[in-house]
Amino acid sequence: MKRERSTRPRRLPAFAKTGGLAAFAVLALQANVALAGAQPLTPRAYRLADAAYKSIASGDLVQAEGYASRAVKVQPSSLQLGLLLLDVYVREGKIEEADRQADVLLARYPGEGSVLAQHGFLQQKQQRYEQAAADFSAALEKGQWDDTQQHNLRIAWADSALMAHEPDQAAKALEPIEGEPDAGVQLRVAQLRLRNGDRKGALAAAQLAQAHAVTDDDKKSAAALIGYAEQREPDPKNEEAQKTLQHAYDLLRENKDDQALTAFHEGFALGGGKADNYADAGYAAKRLGENGEAVKMFEASLDADDHEHEFDEQRRFGYRREVQQLERTWGFVVSLPYQVSAFSYQGTVSVLQPGIEAYWQPPKIGFQNGRILQFFVRGYGTAYDGSGNVTGAPTIQGSIGARYKPLADQNLVLSAERLVRLGSQSQNDWLARLGYSSEAGNDLRVTEPSWRAWQVYAEADYFLHQGRYILYSQLRYGHTWALPSISDHLTVYPHVAFIFDYDSKEQHQTAMSVGPGVQFRFWFRENRYSAPASYADLTVQYHVPLTSAARARGLAVQLTLWY
DSSP, rough: OOOOOOOOOOOOOOOOOOSSSSHHHHHHHHHHHHTTOOOOOOOHHHHHHHHHHHHHTTTTTTHHHHHHHHHHOOOTTOHHHHHHHHHHHHTTOOOOHHHHHHHHHHHOOOOOHHHHHHHHHHHHTOOOOHHHHHHHHHHHHHSSHHHHHHHHHHHHHHHHHHHHHHHHHHHHGGGGGGTTHHHHHHHHHHHHHHTTHHHHHHHHHHHHHHOOOOOOHHHHHHHHHHHHHOOOOOOOOHHHHHHHHHHHHHHHHTTTTHHHHHHHHHHTTTTTHHHHHHHHHHHHHTTTTTTHHHHHHHHHHHHHHHHHHOOOOOHHHHHHHHHHHHOOOEEEEEEEEEEEEEETTEEEEEEEEEEEEEEOOOOOTTTEETTTEEEEEEOOOOOOEEOOOOOOOGOOOEEEEEEEOOOOEEEEEEEEEEEOSSSTTTTOEEEEEEEEEESOOOOOOOOOEEEEEEEEEEEEEEEEETTTEEEEEEEEEEEEEOOTTTOOOOEEEEEEEEEEEETSOOOSSSEEEEEEEEEEEEEEEOOOSSSOOOEEEEEEEEEEEEESGGEEEEEEEEEEEEE
């Protein structure tokens, strides 16, 4: 099953670089704050802390962590040492450890500004912007800061508030420094004014930022803000369209897909809508079981992207795969399995047992957001048996049945079929099946030269009149390579397979084997809007037995056409 795209609302582009420079400034100021008025260190704690600082300076963070951890154990009540260990964790990128250490310090020193500032930095780094803004605000109120430190904390607070969609907080954070010509300040002032609809004020702030910008990033951000502020006032009708589309996303978050789809259509009718919007409307329609409507939306998304160029090829392929799955109403499968088993007491036995299945998936009810209902007919028999057993028409077995996949996100399939005697050696019976599979990397990836792939399949079968039950499972793990020198739709999949089966009517009921395999697969039958709907593959595996059952050994070759 394909994972659906997020339905969170679109945000105004963040032209200013948020969270970067200010965050590092906050981190840097912690050491100074920790040293100012810090609790005196014991001689041993001092030596360990000094060694930790020297290790940081030399770039040996592993050693620095060791010294800092030992120093904290020697004098756990020291705020300076607690912040030192926190600083080392952050430098190492150990965010979970840093989080735990920050929480310990916050619980121990709830009113300490330096702890609140560092905690805010960690929250900001993990995109927990609301908490970060609250931490920075409290740090400013409770800490003792010089002008530079206050400046940096207010920048960090404004960044977090902007990312949390709290413009009032951002304005409060920037108010005392709003008049500074510093490019970092004016970029954020311009961004805030744009969000509040003050294009003239935003233009003035962006021009001031451009005049005082030093880095290339600040210059580019200022130029982008100036360009945005100088744009013509938006068309009221288009503004209404954007508000309507935003309302659609609000409804999606409330799981009101039917109302959201209506809002999407209203927004599109008003002239709004980009490729992303059409795709999200497609997923809403899919969840509602409106397959035809979902196909239209995904196709509109692909058309829109022809002009926007926002999607990479794999994402476009994903939408095309959605169209293919939604449009499918029938298909057939032809298989030619051939197995050669070596018997120490009978010589070599080889069997070829071809089969064909045709199935019908009723329109609309056959595919309901990943829940699938199919009706099928099947026929199979033995075409060749090296042991001299009966082959041909007497062995043909027919069946007719239905299967249902009841869960949208899990490939669990329930099946019931009537076995129909067509040849003299076949039989009439009822067969119930329960199957489950999971996989990754089994579909074509159009932007990657190779990728990891695995499949797990398990099935339980019960023959009513025979009183016979069979358990079968197979695990494959390997790596898939595209073969573009031959065809961009051809892949090769070398793998290792583990096979288990249990048959209550066999002499050796349990059979297990493991061994190498390779699969060649060619994908075909696609168009502009639909991903390849069919494939043909050749799979060769060699089974090394783990039990005494003869069926667990030898060479297995299977040619499959899935149409």
